[in-house]
Structure formats: structure tokens, C-alpha cells
Amino acid sequence: MQQELNDFMDEQKIAIEQELHYRLTNLDIPERLKDSMLYSVEAGGKRLRPVLLLAAHRAYSHGSDAPFGPAIALEMVHTYSLIHDDLPAMDNDDVRRGQSTNHKKYDEATAILAGDALLTYSFEMIAGDPGLTDNQKASITTSFTQASGPKGMVAGQILDMKAEDREITLDELEHIHILKTGALLRFAVSTGAYLGGADSGQIRHLDTFAYYLGLIFQVQDDILDVTGEAEKLGKPVGSDAVNDKNTYPKILGLDGAIRKKFDYVKQAKEALNQAGAKSTYLSMLTDYFSTRDY
Amino acid sequence: MQQELNDFMDEQKIAIEQELHYRLTNLDIPERLKDSMLYSVEAGGKRLRPVLLLAAHRAYSHGSDAPFGPAIALEMVHTYSLIHDDLPAMDNDDVRRGQSTNHKKYDEATAILAGDALLTYSFEMIAGDPGLTDNQKASITTSFTQASGPKGMVAGQILDMKAEDREITLDELEHIHILKTGALLRFAVSTGAYLGGADSGQIRHLDTFAYYLGLIFQVQDDILDVTGEAEKLGKPVGSDAVNDKNTYPKILGLDGAIRKKFDYVKQAKEALNQAGAKSTYLSMLTDYFSTRDY
Numbered sequence: 001m002q003q004e005l006n007d008f009m010d011e012q013k014i015a016i017e018q019e020l021h022y023r024l025t026n027l028d029i030p031e032r033l034k035d036s037m038l039y040s041v042e043a044g045g046k047r048l049r050p051v052l053l054l055a056a057h058r059a060y061s062h063g064s065d066a067p068f069g070p071a072i073a074l075e076m077v078h079t080y081s082l083i084h085d086d087l088p089a090m091d092n093d094d095v096r097r098g099q100s101t102n103h104k105k106y107d108e109a110t111a112i113l114a115g116d117a118l119l120t121y122s123f124e125m126i127a128g129d130p131g132l133t134d135n136q137k138a139s140i141t142t143s144f145t146q147a148s149g150p151k152g153m154v155a156g157q158i159l160d161m162k163a164e165d166r167e168i169t170l171d172e173l174e175h176i177h178i179l180k181t182g183a184l185l186r187f188a189v190s191t192g193a194y195l196g197g198a199d200s201g202q203i204r205h206l207d208t209f210a211y212y213l214g215l216i217f218q219v220q221d222d223i224l225d226v227t228g229e230a231e232k233l234g235k236p237v238g239s240d241a242v243n244d245k246n247t248y249p250k251i252l253g254l255d256g257a258i259r260k261k262f263d264y265v266k267q268a269k270e271a272l273n274q275a276g277a278k279s280t281y282l283s284m285l286t287d288y289f290s291t292r293d294y
Numbered sequence: 295m296q297q298e299l300n301d302f303m304d305e306q307k308i309a310i311e312q313e314l315h316y317r318l319t320n321l322d323i324p325e326r327l328k329d330s331m332l333y334s335v336e337a338g339g340k341r342l343r344p345v346l347l348l349a350a351h352r353a354y355s356h357g358s359d360a361p362f363g364p365a366i367a368l369e370m371v372h373t374y375s376l377i378h379d380d381l382p383a384m385d386n387d388d389v390r391r392g393q394s395t396n397h398k399k400y401d402e403a404t405a406i407l408a409g410d411a412l413l414t415y416s417f418e419m420i421a422g423d424p425g426l427t428d429n430q431k432a433s434i435t436t437s438f439t440q441a442s443g444p445k446g447m448v449a450g451q452i453l454d455m456k457a458e459d460r461e462i463t464l465d466e467l468e469h470i471h472i473l474k475t476g477a478l479l480r481f482a483v484s485t486g487a488y489l490g491g492a493d494s495g496q497i498r499h500l501d502t503f504a505y506y507l508g509l510i511f512q513v514q515d516d517i518l519d520v521t522g523e524a525e526k527l528g529k530p531v532g533s534d535a536v537n538d539k540n541t542y543p544k545i546l547g548l549d550g551a552i553r554k555k556f557d558y559v560k561q562a563k564e565a566l567n568q569a570g571a572k573s574t575y576l577s578m579l580t581d582y583f584s585t586r587d588y
Binding site: 109126128 | 327331381397411432442456
């Protein structure tokens with residue numbers, strides 16, 4: 001089962017990266033802007049969001065083409081959010097995925113503009129996708145703005161900043177993660193399923209599934225910062241505690257965080273069972289999210 | 295004629311500002327984010343871009359509803375670009391329109407996120423507009439991303455930055471302005487006319503018109519920095535020369551810049567004459583752009 005998921009993830013990752021490369025290298029724009037956009041988009045990563053979108057599509061589709069337009073739009077928006085998050089005024093990070101952050105490699109102004117450009121261009125990936133009907137384009141664009149904008153990811157970022165210097169409750173922590181990380185994951189799952197032909201009842205269950213999947217992703221991130229191996233993670237462990245960050249282990253203890261994770265996994269799988277998916281990739285991805293070691 | 299244009303502009307401005315206020319105050323999002331978005335959106339200004347869109351609509355429409363969705367999307371994107379442009383890493387401006395810039399009033403991180411939020415939310419104003427068909431939504435979203443993203447305004451911003459420390463030619467100066475300012479003005483005119491029912495030949499002439507209108511806007515900006523009154527402009531005059539900025543008067547001399555402006559006005563009106571507009575607002579706006587004293 002693990003091998004089957006690995007093969008699926010590798011295959012999708014390659015296709016996603018080819019699409020991203022093609023869409024960006026063919027842009028007729030100033031070189032410095034293009035270079036800085038490509039630099040961050042091609043910095044690697046697991047491409048979990050577009051993989052999830054394509055897995056959700058596969059779970060319902062009867063042979064319709066894989067929706068690469070929305071999938072790469074999603075990865076572009078994720079990348080823009082990392083570039084802006086890393087800026088000195090935000091998290092002030094110099095290194096991401098083992099290489100200089102965008103503003104260290106180029107400069108702050110270029111990083112701000114590269115993020116703005118990726119965000120804007122992502123909407124063209126949807127509106128200009130010949131594989132989508134006009135009705136699908138309008139529907140997906142609306143849910144995409146809701147997931148990534150002031151009602152979704154951007155709201156999560158501002159709440160996260162405001163929570164930095166104080167103790168927060170588990171409810172508050174979950175609320176921040178559901179917006180900051182969860183909104184894009186929910187968009188991934190519901191959009192893939194919608195384009196694959198899932199009905200509205202199935203999509204409702206999938207949205208519950210993706211809600212918990214986002215929390216699983218985050219609690220495992222926090223757990224790995226305590227128990228992970230720096231070499232595998234590509235970053236030092238224990239930095240959350242040093243920086244006194246609001247994490248699951250801080251609020252619940254390590255054992256409590258692990259118990260919480262298994263509770264989330266149970267809830268995610270219950271919702272998934274009710275959603276009538278044809279394939280098992282979403283179930284396998286749930287296990288992957290909860291057991292990953294990097 | 296002047297009074298007729300003033301009445302039209304005032305009337306549209308009031309309607310645009312009501313729409314903007316309504317769309318933003320009704321957002322259920324974190325207060326600090328909403329405040330900072332509203333702060334910059336409601337900082338005033340002439341709302342020239344949405345007014346131009348509505349004027350172009352009026353020039354062809356046979357009574358169809360005014361397209362406020364795309365009009366306010368345009369003003370949101372213009373506002374986001376000002377917020378990000380003012381950041382310390384970009385132009386580092388403390389004051390705009392007589393009040394503190396967004397990052398001085400709030401902080402840099404909030405200003406970055408408020409800009410990101412306005413940009414993202416602007417696409418919802420189009421995709422969620424009940425007055426547009428799905429086909430219109432897809433078409434307008436595509437041209438909006440092209441005007442505001444890496445092929446349009448963002449390209450102009452990066453080229454402008456790169457040109458800061460060297461002498462440039464008139465061709466380069468025009469190229470930067472056409473992207474940085476012109477792209478959104480061309481979107482305004484072509485989108486308004488398209489939704490008003492102009493045919494593709496008319497829209498082609500209007501695009502030429504808007505191309506020159508963008509240059510008229512910019513050359514007048516440069517001229518006012520030499521000949522204007524600080525009180526009316528709400529900012530000191532002569533700052534372009536002090537900062538050794540690339541301007542029309544620097545390249546052509548003041549008289550040369552004024553001659554260039556009249557050349558642009560002639561070209562703009564020729565194109566407009568061929569575009570078969572029903573109303574005279576676009577022609578009156580051309581005179582307004584070229585003679586405004588603030």
C-alpha cells in the first residue's frame with residue numbers, strides 16, 4: 001500500500017512540476033521577475049496540495065482529464081504565501097528547504113513582487129484553462145479566493161501573528177490552523193472531487209475529511225519538531241520550544257498531542273467513509289499525513 | 295461640458311465608494327485585517343480607474359446595468375498596488391494622500407497581508423458578480439490577471455525599480471508607464487466597453503485610445519511635479535528633480551514634455567473617433583487627464 005501511494009505521489013509530482021515549469025518559463029516577462037518566481041516555485045517540496053487535488057479528482061472521476069490548471073494554481077498560491085511569510089516583516093526566515101529564501105537570494109522588493117505575481121497569475125491558470133467550462137471556472141475561482149484570501153489563509157496568517165506573544169487555547173490554535181493551512185487543503189479536496197463528479201452530499205463529507213486532514217498535518221508538524229530528526233526534516237528540531245511557539249505539545253504535552261492526532265485521524269476516516277470515494281488514495285494520504293517523518 | 299463631466303465623475307465616485315464600503319464592511323474577517331484594508335481603500339482619491347470603466351460602459355451600453363463588480367475589483371487592485379509600493383522595501387513612503395501609509399498606520403506585516411487580501415478578494419468581485427454571465431466572468435478574469443500580474447502592472451513595477459539608478463530613453467520610459475499605469479487603464483476601458491456591447495473592432499480602437507490615455511496621465515503627472523501647486527497636489531513639487539527620477543521633463547525638457555502631451559492627446563482622440571462611442575464622457579475624460587491640476 002505504501003508503495004502504491006509512493007508511486008502515485010511521485011508520478012503526480014513529476015507531472016505537476018512539468019506543468020509549473022512550462023507555464024512559468026513560457027511567460028514573456030522581465031527576466032528578474034521570472035527568475036525569482038521560478039526560484040521559489042522550483043525549490044522543491046512534496047507538492048502535497050496539488051497531489052491532494054488530483055487524488056480527490058481520481059477518487060470520483062470516470063476517466064475525465066486530470067485538472068492540472070487548478071492544481072498548479074494552488075501550488076502557485078502556496079508558494080506566494082511562503083515567499084511573503086519569509087519576509088523580514090513577517091517570519092524573517094533566511095533559509096527554506098535548504099536554500100536561501102527569495103528575499104535573501106534577490107531582495108525584498110523583488111520577493112514582494114514575485115509573490116504578488118504568482119498570486120495574480122494563479123487565477124489565470126483557472127480562468128484560462130481550456131479543460132474547464134465557464135461555469136466551473138467561476139465556481140472554482142470563487143472558492144479559491146475564499147480559501148486563499150481574507151476569509152481563509154490570509155485571515156489565518158494575521159491571527160497567527162496576533163497570537164505570537166501570548167498563550168492560546170486549543171480552540172484558538174485549531175481555528176488558526178484551519179484558516180492558515182486548512183483552507184487550501186479543503187479547497188484542494190473539494191475542487192478535485194467536484195471536477196471528478198462528486199455530488200454535493202459527498203463533497204460535504206469530504207470537506208469534513210479535509211478539515212481534519214489539515215489539523216493532522218499541523219499536529220504532526222508540531223510533533224516532528226519535538227521527536228523528529230534534523231537531518232530528515234532539513235531543519236533543526238526543538239525550535240518551536242525555543243521560540244515559545246503555540247503548538248499542540250505546548251498546550252497538550254507530547255502524549256496529549258499524539259492522542260489528539262489519532263482522534264483527528266479517526267474523524268477524518270469516518271468522514272471519508274461516508275463520502276463514497278472510488279479509490280483509496282485519500283485514505284492512504286491520511287496515513288501518510290499522520291505518520292510522515294519529514 | 296466641464297460641469298457635465300464633473301457631475302458624472304462625482305456621481306460615479308459616490309456609487310463606487312458605497313459599493314467598496316459595503317463589500318468590505320460586510321466581510322466576516324479578523325478586525326485588524328478588515329481595518330487595514332478599509333483604511334487604504336477609503337483613503338480617498340479620484341477613483342479614476344473605475345470611473346473610466348463605467349464611462350466606457352456608458353459609451354456603448356443600451357441601458358444594461360453598470361458593471362460595479364469589475365469596477366470595484368479594479369479599485370481594490372489599484373489600492374493593493376499602492377500599499378505594496380509604499381512599503382519600506384519598495385518606495386518607502388510614509389505619507390499618501392495626506393495620511394500615513396498603511397505600514398506606518400499599522401505595521402509592515404499587516405500592510406503586506408492587507409495588500410494580498412485586497413488582490414485576492416478582487417477576483418471574487420468578478421467571479422461572484424450576479425450581473426455577469428459565466429463566459430464574461432472567465433473572459434474578464436483572464437484580462438484582469440494579464441493587466442495586473444506579471445505581464446502587466448507587476449512587470450512595470452520591476453522595470454521601474456531597475457531603471458531607478460540610470461538614465462533611460464523615451465522609449466523605455468513609455469514602456470514602463472504602459473505596463474505600470476497603462477495596463478489597468480486599458481483593462482478599465484476595454485472591459486467597460488465589452489460589457490456595454492462594443493464589438494471587437496471598436497474595442498481595438500479603444501485599446502489604442504487607452505494606451506495613449508495612460509501616457510497622458512503620466513506625462514501630466516511629471517509636468518505637475520514641475521509646474522503644479524503643492525497645496526492643490528497635496529504633496530511637495532520638484533521632488534522628481536531632487537530624486538533624479540526618470541521623467542518626461544528630464545528627458546525632453548518641460549516644453550518638450552508639453553508638446554509630447556499634446557501629441558498623445560491627438561493620437562488618443564483619433565483612436566476614440568474611430569471607436570464609435572455613443573457618449574462624450576471618454577473624450578471629456580481625455581481633456582481632464584491632460585489638463586488636471588492635481
